[in-house]
Amino acid sequence: MRRRIGTLMWKEFVELRRSPQLLRIVILAPILQLTMLGYAATTDVRDVPIVVVDGDRSPRSRQLLERLAASPYFDIIREELSPSRVEPDLSQGRVWLAVVIPPGFGTAIERAGRSRVEPPAAVQVIADGTDANSSGVALAYLQGLVGEFNLTLAAERGLGGAPPLEGRVRVWFNPDLESRNFMVPGVLALLLLIVTANLTSMAIVRERELGTLDQLNVTPIGRWELILGKLLPYALVGFVDVLLVVGLAVFWFEVPFRGSVTLLLSGSLVYLLCTLGLGLFVSTISSTQQQAMMTATFFFLVPMMYLSGFIFPIENMPVPIQHLTVLIPLRYFLVIVRSIFLKGVGFDVLWPQFAALGAWGVAVLALAAFRSSKRA
Amino acid sequence: MKAAWAVAVKELRQIRRDRRTLVILVFVPTFFLFLYGYALNFDIRHVSLAVEDRDSSPESRELIAAFARSSYFDIVAATTSDREAAALVDRGTARVVLVIPAGFARDLRQAETADVQIVIDGDNANTATTVLGYVTGVLRQASTTLPGRPRYVLVTVEPRIWYNPELRSTVFLVPGLIAFLSMITAVISTALSIVREKERGTMEQVRMAPISTLAFVTGKSAPYLVMSQIGAMGVIGAAMIFFDLPMRGSWLSLFVVVSIFLVGALGTGLLVSTVAETQQVAFQAAAIVAMLPTLILSGFIFPIASMPVGLQYISAVVPARYFLTALRGIVLKGLDLASLWQPVLALIIYAGAALGLSAVRLGRR
Numbered sequence: 186m187r188r189r190i191g192t193l194m195w196k197e198f199v200e201l202r203r204s205p206q207l208l209r210i211v212i213l214a215p216i217l218q219l220t221m222l223g224y225a226a227t228t229d230v231r232d233v234p235i236v237v238v239d240g241d242r243s244p245r246s247r248q249l250l251e252r253l254a255a256s257p258y259f260d261i262i263r264e265e266l267s268p269s270r271v272e273p274d275l276s277q278g279r280v281w282l283a284v285v286i287p288p289g290f291g292t293a294i295e296r297a298g299r300s301r302v303e304p305p306a307a308v309q310v311i312a313d314g315t316d317a318n319s320s321g322v323a324l325a326y327l328q329g330l331v332g333e334f335n336l337t338l339a340a341e342r343g344l345g346g347a348p349p350l351e352g353r354v355r356v357w358f359n360p361d362l363e364s365r366n367f368m369v370p371g372v373l374a375l376l377l378l379i380v381t382a383n384l385t386s387m388a389i390v391r392e393r394e395l396g397t398l399d400q401l402n403v404t405p406i407g408r409w410e411l412i413l414g415k416l417l418p419y420a421l422v423g424f425v426d427v428l429l430v431v432g433l434a435v436f437w438f439e440v441p442f443r444g445s446v447t448l449l450l451s452g453s454l455v456y457l458l459c460t461l462g463l464g465l466f467v468s469t470i471s472s473t474q475q476q477a478m479m480t481a482t483f484f485f486l487v488p489m490m491y492l493s494g495f496i497f498p499i500e501n502m503p504v505p506i507q508h509l510t511v512l513i514p515l516r517y518f519l520v521i522v523r524s525i526f527l528k529g530v531g532f533d534v535l536w537p538q539f540a541a542l543g544a545w546g547v548a549v550l551a552l553a554a555f556r557s558s559k560r561a
Numbered sequence: 562m563k564a565a566w567a568v569a570v571k572e573l574r575q576i577r578r579d580r581r582t583l584v585i586l587v588f589v590p591t592f593f594l595f596l597y598g599y600a601l602n603f604d605i606r607h608v609s610l611a612v613e614d615r616d617s618s619p620e621s622r623e624l625i626a627a628f629a630r631s632s633y634f635d636i637v638a639a640t641t642s643d644r645e646a647a648a649l650v651d652r653g654t655a656r657v658v659l660v661i662p663a664g665f666a667r668d669l670r671q672a673e674t675a676d677v678q679i680v681i682d683g684d685n686a687n688t689a690t691t692v693l694g695y696v697t698g699v700l701r702q703a704s705t706t707l708p709g710r711p712r713y714v715l716v717t718v719e720p721r722i723w724y725n726p727e728l729r730s731t732v733f734l735v736p737g738l739i740a741f742l743s744m745i746t747a748v749i750s751t752a753l754s755i756v757r758e759k760e761r762g763t764m765e766q767v768r769m770a771p772i773s774t775l776a777f778v779t780g781k782s783a784p785y786l787v788m789s790q791i792g793a794m795g796v797i798g799a800a801m802i803f804f805d806l807p808m809r810g811s812w813l814s815l816f817v818v819v820s821i822f823l824v825g826a827l828g829t830g831l832l833v834s835t836v837a838e839t840q841q842v843a844f845q846a847a848a849i850v851a852m853l854p855t856l857i858l859s860g861f862i863f864p865i866a867s868m869p870v871g872l873q874y875i876s877a878v879v880p881a882r883y884f885l886t887a888l889r890g891i892v893l894k895g896l897d898l899a900s901l902w903q904p905v906l907a908l909i910i911y912a913g914a915a916l917g918l919s920a921v922r923l924g925r926r
Contacts, residue, residue, distance in 0.1 A: 314725030359683030
């Protein structure tokens, strides 16, 4: 029996080798994904393009503008003379914020310093709300910057400096708040899903579509041997990808790796069980490769991408959807990968995720086997 | 023209036989819009907070109450030791721990400042940044109500937000979803079209038929253009009815922009199909070309201005980027095509390039 599986695996490898495109893409895919997710997938807001209008032209307004120019968060791309001229910049998305310093800004500051009943000087800010998330962050930065400006001014005139309540913040696991440390380990989960589930689903349907499945069926190869022989080469390809991604994550992206390698690899194995089983299942419900591709993409890949916590945090979702995400294996693997990388926790913490993943894998494999035995 | 029509009819017949594909292309995008439009948002609420109150004074309780009153935090646990707090964060039970040190009330009255310690779980840097902002906000607010030395406010910010005054994240996520779903549907629908004929060996027959490459390509993609157009308009309509997406511009410009974008997306699928040798390769390539760049490099979720310069250049060849600018411009800002000429031109160039390249690849064999 072992020899028969071996032969079948060999056949699959020969096919893989004959298709250098496929091999190339299996190596290229993780690198592209890592580049995109490692460098671009950050909601950190930096270099926010802004337009400024200085209607006051006083030493105070200059001071504020200098602070804006020096801040790494803002990038002054233009200075306009009148607030009415900022509209096209905002509507065409060239700037996110327009900062308008009204006439009389400097004198208003002097007045506010003299008596506590005087209203403070106001900086007007117009934000483009279409990208609500980034605009919100940019506004918060601006408020912080103006708050600091306020403190400096108050300290200058001996009006009391620091606020009475101070938060000493420590961020655990990722003190620099690097998005990369969160996103890059996630690539492992998405990549294995794309590479292994898709490849297996199509590998089997392909034989069916080309009519070679019947030939395999009449050979003395048993059903499980056929499935194993088909799955193992792709499992191996997936495993090579795991090593590649972990290597690049640690040595190129310098994501801290605090947990155990063995635990990560065993987690990947359990997860591979799920993705391969999923591919197998899709192949049993599809008769052409096009169907397999559509089914895999629309019913598995895209929902998993959006609802697993890969980018969008599950805790933000409405409660019914949160319950729905329990069915998504990617969710558990993401927790496993990210916790091992960043938190360094062990099996004692992660066993529920391992159990859920294992159960999912066994269930989908059983379902696939049941479906395919009905077909034969 | 007649030849193109014949190819289109043949393709249509094939599509009709494959019910599942038809349903997926036309209805599934709308269904997904419902699901994701409902499920996804960045409005972080109910952040789980553990408190460790070592002062047990009226002031410390007042500060904890300030956190509880804000709509952002849910107090999930009150701990007494740092170790217990650490375990809560390790397990993900608490995302934030607030530690009020002994002597807090005394410091508040006598010292220059009173410190509290905040521990934030940073594993998701994006969430953590937002949470940090919330914490700072609550502390700033509490500063003014807690007893302490008076503070002067000399300068304030007066924000006004255009186009989306409540900063609802659905208003910016839904256009992104429209772009993503349209792109995926269109690319996937044509990605296998030519490589399938190659794999089955029917490509030779097509090649021998008296038909020009252009007519072949047009005929192959026209049915999918109609279907993805229906799918895309369905998604947009659903977004307006169910997610209150405003429509401030003209439907005609919207239709034009959607069409150009879809032609480009179908062209991308065709190009993948002419380059790939097997359907497996085509699937992988389509997933890599269509899915992640549309999600990550288009400005859908992650702002392009904050990316490293190299990636900003790469994002210049991602059509969804221009589509998103045009779409948001039309529906949210009420712009017309003339003021959107840059993204529209970019979309036309992309569509021309994708279709042209695939025609060249196809003709060369």
